[in-house]
Amino acid sequence: MSENLNLFTSTQDVIKEALTKLGYSEEMYELLKEPLRMLTVRIPVRMDDGSTKVFTGYRSQHSDAAGPSKGGVRFHPDVNEEEVKALSMWMTLKAGIVNLPYGGGKGGVVCDPRQMSMGELERLSRGYVRAISQIVGPTKDIPAPDVYTNSQIMAWMMDEYSHIREFDSPGFITGKPLVLGGSHGRDKATAEGVTICIKEAAKKRGIDIEGARVVIQGFGNAGSFLAKFMHDAGAKVIGISDAYGALHDPNGLDIDYLIDRRDSFGTITTLFENTISNQELLEVDCDILVPAAISNQITEKNAANIKASIVVEAANGPTTMEATKILTERGILLVPDVLASSGGVTVSYFEWVQNNQGYYWTEEEVHERLHETLISAFNNIYETAQTRGVNMRLAAYMVGVRRTAEASKFRGWV
Ligand SMILES: NC(=O)C1=CN([C@@H]2O[C@H](COP(=O)(O)OP(=O)(O)OC[C@H]3O[C@@H](n4cnc5c(N)ncnc54)[C@H](O)[C@@H]3O)[C@@H](O)[C@H]2O)C=CC1
Numbered sequence: 568m569s570e571n572l573n574l575f576t577s578t579q580d581v582i583k584e585a586l587t588k589l590g591y592s593e594e595m596y597e598l599l600k601e602p603l604r605m606l607t608v609r610i611p612v613r614m615d616d617g618s619t620k621v622f623t624g625y626r627s628q629h630s631d632a633a634g635p636s637k638g639g640v641r642f643h644p645d646v647n648e649e650e651v652k653a654l655s656m657w658m659t660l661k662a663g664i665v666n667l668p669y670g671g672g673k674g675g676v677v678c679d680p681r682q683m684s685m686g687e688l689e690r691l692s693r694g695y696v697r698a699i700s701q702i703v704g705p706t707k708d709i710p711a712p713d714v715y716t717n718s719q720i721m722a723w724m725m726d727e728y729s730h731i732r733e734f735d736s737p738g739f740i741t742g743k744p745l746v747l748g749g750s751h752g753r754d755k756a757t758a759e760g761v762t763i764c765i766k767e768a769a770k771k772r773g774i775d776i777e778g779a780r781v782v783i784q785g786f787g788n789a790g791s792f793l794a795k796f797m798h799d800a801g802a803k804v805i806g807i808s809d810a811y812g813a814l815h816d817p818n819g820l821d822i823d824y825l826i827d828r829r830d831s832f833g834t835i836t837t838l839f840e841n842t843i844s845n846q847e848l849l850e851v852d853c854d855i856l857v858p859a860a861i862s863n864q865i866t867e868k869n870a871a872n873i874k875a876s877i878v879v880e881a882a883n884g885p886t887t888m889e890a891t892k893i894l895t896e897r898g899i900l901l902v903p904d905v906l907a908s909s910g911g912v913t914v915s916y917f918e919w920v921q922n923n924q925g926y927y928w929t930e931e932e933v934h935e936r937l938h939e940t941l942i943s944a945f946n947n948i949y950e951t952a953q954t955r956g957v958n959m960r961l962a963a964y965m966v967g968v969r970r971t972a973e974a975s976k977f978r979g980w981v
């Protein structure tokens with residue numbers, strides 16, 4: 568079975584287990600085991616050399632029972648249908664965990680933005696919105712940034728959608744620049760949420776953040792802000808990585824310098840000679856390990872070699888279910904993606920609310936509400952895991968799926 572199919576089918580398995588434990592019927596599982604809608608599109612883009620290249624894109628809407636679908640758009644060469652489907656299902660769970668009136672959605676385009684000019688990227692972003700415009704919108708499905716997409720791309724997408732609908736539609740997409748209706752704190756939100764989960768998990772395990780050794784895979788939006796927050800909290804960030812390799816220094820890395828030198832795709836290791844591989848980085852001796860890049864990184868092949876006592880998933884799907892079992896059996900506290908990375912969609916929700924009201928909050932207001940939401944979500948799931956005798960991933964699925972299951976029931980769908 569391919570890695571991505573495995574990711575999708577094992578997500579179905581955990582959803583089934585969660586629904587069964589909560590006492591829902593088999594029909595509820597039939598409804599939630601697949602996205603409600605999956606659109607595949609072909610996007611012709613005029614390249615700078617005059618040729619036309621046709622890109623494949625996807626938008627998956629897992630559910631809209633609890634509200635419009637919501638979730639990011641990924642531009643990456645490895646994007647595929649199974650992955651986008653799984654990503655949209657995780658968005659349903661995240662929205663449930665932080666109690667947002669949304670279902671899950673996710674999109675992606677198979678491309679490598681690192682090899683494209685700004686003009687080509689703009690034409691691709693606009694073409695993607697034209698291709699999916701019938702099924703998205705501020706009250707239908709609201710996209711946001713994810714891997715290799717950013718606030719500039721959100722701005723082009725919002726502009727294109729506004730042209731199609733013939734009115735300004737800031738609420739169509741989140742993660743926009745501040746001047747176009749973006750929210751304070753959205754850029755740092757995912758990392759802030761991960762930081763809160765790390766601090767709560769460390770308290771449970773009696774680990775002092777001051778001096779704790781932290782390894783972070785990925786140095787983009789999530790990974791680099793997280794490295795900064797951990798460093799500022801007194802932790803020692805001893806390893807980071809990007810798509811090309813990893814840096815490791817047991818005495819601690821100079822995070823401010825690395826952030827200053829990384830490029831807009833979160834690439835930094837190409838400036839150094841003494842690099843190690845991403846796989847070697849995951850097995851480095853440390854207290855806290857944070858995969859913050861791509862999926863399928865901790866598997867049954869390397870789970871036995873992980874040295875950290877806490878693993879906090881900033882990335883979506885970095886640990887397979889087989890590896891989850893191994894880490895749990897080894898007594899490692901695993902804080903799952905659907906909880907740890909839910910800070911991003913939480914502040915996206917704040918952004919959408921501000922767009923709908925036309926009234927904007929201060930950075931402090933965003934910060935306070937995010938903290939309140941994430942601390943309560945972490946402790947709710949931790950306690951569910953303790954009282955139900957299950958691991959944190961299953962507990963998170965149980966908490967996360969309930970809102971959509973109840974909404975589906977009240978709508979009379981099941
Ligand atoms: N940006 C957001 O608000 C949210 C992001 N996430 C998840 O966090 C993870 C990282 O996302 P961002 O930081 O936003 O993306 P980004 O595009 O800003 O950074 C991606 C990082 O991953 C590295 N990377 C890419 N391919 C890799 C590979 N094959 N092996 C190792 N590293 C690789 C890149 O070099 C870069 O450092 C993703 O799994 C994403 O779905 C989750 C929730 C919200």
Ligand SMILES: O=C(O)CCC(=O)C(=O)O
Nearest residue numbers: 638639711713911912915
């Ligand atoms: O900000 C959002 O709406 C979604 C972020 C996202 O794609 C994710 O949490 O994986």
